[in-house]
Amino acid sequence: LGCLLLKEFMVFTLSYFTDPYPALVSLVHRSTDPLPLSSHASLFPSTRYVLIHQYVGNYVASSGGSNLIIIVYVFLTHAGYGCTDSLVIAIYSYEPNHNDDLGFEKGDKLKILNKDDPEWFMAESLITGQKGFIPYNFVAPLNSMEMETWFFKNLSRNDAMRLLLAPGNTQGSFMVRESETTKGSFSLSVRDLDPDTGDTVKHYRIRNLDTGGFYITVKISFNSLKELVQHHSREADGLCTRLMKPCQSRVPQKPWWQDEWEIPRESLKMERRLGAGQFGEVWMGLYNNHRRVAIKNLKVGTMSMAAFLAEANLMKELQHPRLVRLFAVVTQEPIYIITEFMENGALVDFLKSSEGSNIPINTLIDMASQVAEGMAYIEENNYIHRDLRAANILVSDELICKIADFGLARLIEDNEYTAREGAKFPIKWTAPEAINYGTFSIKSDVWSFGILLTEIVTYGRIPYPGMSNPEVIQNLEKGYRMPRPENCPEGLYNIMNLCWKESPENRPTFEYLRSVLEDFFTATEGQYQEQP
Template sequence: MGVVSSKKQVKEKSKGRWSPVKVSTQSKDPPPLPPLVLFNHLAPAPPDTCPDQEEHFVVALYDYSSVNDRDLQMLKGEKLQILKEVGDWWLARSLITGREGYVPSNFVAQVETLEVEKWFFRSISRKDAERQLLAPINKAGSFLIRESETNKGAFSLTVKDVTTQGEMIKHYKIRSLDEGGYYISPRITFPTLQALVQHYSQKGDGLCQRLTQPCVSLAPQNPWAQDEWEIPRQSLKLVRKLGSGQFGEVWMGYYKNNVKVAIKTLKEGTMSPEAFLAEANLMKTLQHERLVRLYAVVTKEPIYIVTEYMARGCLLDFLKTDEGSRLSLPRLIDMSAQIAEGMAYIEQMNSIHRDLRAANILVSETLCCKIADFGLARIIDNEYTAQEGAKFPIKWTAPEAIHFGVFTIKADVWSFGVLLMEIVTYGRVPYPGKNHVQFGALGHRGESRRQRPQGRSGKTTDPWTSNRLAVNAVAKLSSSFFWKRQPTLIPCLES
């Protein structure tokens, strides 16, 4: 089990804070190794550490509270020696307490490198850099430095600008000197990137804004151990009810008192425990940055399913809040593009969602959107035929699914179009004034289902989907429209 990585996901996994350096073996036996974690479902297991290398020291980028006795608790800024690297958990020794244990590799960075700087985002893409800086928590002058996507070994400075025309993101090329050093404008050079940041933090000196603060980003999620798939109910604490859905209630809670999670419970009589576990097993195989991540399940009734927690709840409710109702059209289009990216991955995995709507999209603290609720999804070869009496949201359902009960990935494209209506109207009900009867069914369609038409060759035809784009094409169009045509995200200003 684990995460299935798309091509983009594999690229983004290389965004680690630094390239690993192998180290010497420890002087005493380490604690038991944590099991493999949920990151790459198809890739081979990472190789073990090669001994007899130079000593390797890191600094903690975030606080980390141990989940079990194998872990090493650390505080932000604490220095550690890495004793062994295996996958996403590294065996470390604290230089303060002398204790040993495992720490998440994405919570530390090599000392005396750019990785320890809050403003350095090594391999983040231009698009994701703009998304992060556009988060409400980042104000005018917020910035980051990243590796250039086009020039290997070069860097770019990305800055958030706020004018009377709205928020804009500006990009500046950081050029290198042959003899060492960097500059944006040739009239002033700097020996290091740190010196460059210090200078432009004191005055704008030609930039759109004086650099005020590094781009604020949340701490990464802890890797989740493979042996913690079926967990005891006692390890979960339900804190706050978030809402109710088709399968039951959804709660914000904690796993082992320190990992914040969302907990979905099964409503009695909604579906069999086997069907609920089938949903969980499907979510477990579909792992992508635009899909809500499944952590664990409680298999004894009442069944719990544990997923990552999304602070701002579902997109439908968020769009109706004061903050959501003030989102600009470019931000709304970006949210649409993020959802399309997730659906393109689902298409790539030969799957369908069947219930794509704003209520099943969750929003993070930084306004990133992820697709949730795969209760109606099915792994398919090409299409899925609903059972007699099956219910589904009629206003989001494609015509061929209403009339023939047949779902393909192109049915999700139709639902995505209706979802766009929800987004640009800030959560209004689609097709206002139209009732379910006017759409040809009220969910129970048994006797009203028609036969699919046949073409001259005798094969069934579908007049609705023949000219409908595939999800991957929709994702490319959504992303291209937002990042290339919106006036608030103009091409970089480079000196």
């Protein structure tokens, strides 16, 4: 509002005093236009004034400086200042793919014109003057900490550990992140190599000085986080290791383009079959020859088209970092479901692979906590999954787990599935009340989560080994529960048994399971490193 009022005041002032100089009025009216000095003077503050002085010409001299505020306004808006809350800088390059989006290079400055779409901002380039939509996650506010490659804004302690331990990072990889518990405070997370436990992550609290500075250890303080990072990049000085390089993070996935929900089949190119299930196949493919996606094609007759569209419209509103993002659908038979692509595929298959079968127990528990986090979101939104198992959890190349196929199970019309004794019904993952009475709830999902935990800790083993489906039903009626799997921590087995309480109301919430598993994971990695 302040920027708007200032601009209106400038227009009035110029109009009143500068009849011979209509170009000046036009200049203020077009204060978002990138005049030449925007691209030439932004690096040299001393040059900015010279260029602006030249731009307004004789008017400045003839006015005797009485209208200096006009010069200040032009100086600020056209030299890259002004309404700084709307100025951003590109932290990644972006190649446009549509008629209405705007391409830019890393480091370019842009002005945000509106944020009507939370994922695609309307912006204007201060380099080219062109306007168009830009992905929200490719830019950061100008002069903010987010411009630094080592700063990660909204990142939890556990997510920091996942990123730092991911491939591409090594000893000395680091990040500074906002504190989860104390607003305005920060933490430093550093990857280290422990001779006993191998790769690990150490965390350091960055404390604030009353005078505005920062310190990790009291013997030395810094005026800024940048100075702190620069110092510890030169020497460890009390840290586990010298800061070597910022945590590597790949270019984020750009948002799905606006209004592309029901898409033509011709826009998809199938490239590689990833797997086949009871109700169709999953393919890796391209959308419009540029966007990597996963494509699930359902066998004809699997579900009613009307029911599917109604459910899909609900599903696309469920958006969370631990849920596979539903992008679009093809609404002619056979139905296609287009989602984000996850490089490592289904969790059950990944755990059996050469890479997955060597994952340590703390990483397995972290995977379980990620699934619990996603299910806590589903729980919070009063939704039900109905088919929670490792086959419906997908894994990225950074070992991020996301829940897939939530809500689809209830739409299936195949008799072999809808009949609970049918060969396709997932008996071994299903709660007793759902088997016996068809009663599905978030609490039956909790039961399934307990079964999924056994899949994770056994690297993809089928539950109830050696038992047929009828034997499982009979044994459950007698109160049987799977014994503790080999190498399963006692604490994790206790969590499984909580999920398998006979009475649904006695089973824990997913929010509780999330918190317990996150604490379980954190305990295996140690707490903050205390500095003298």
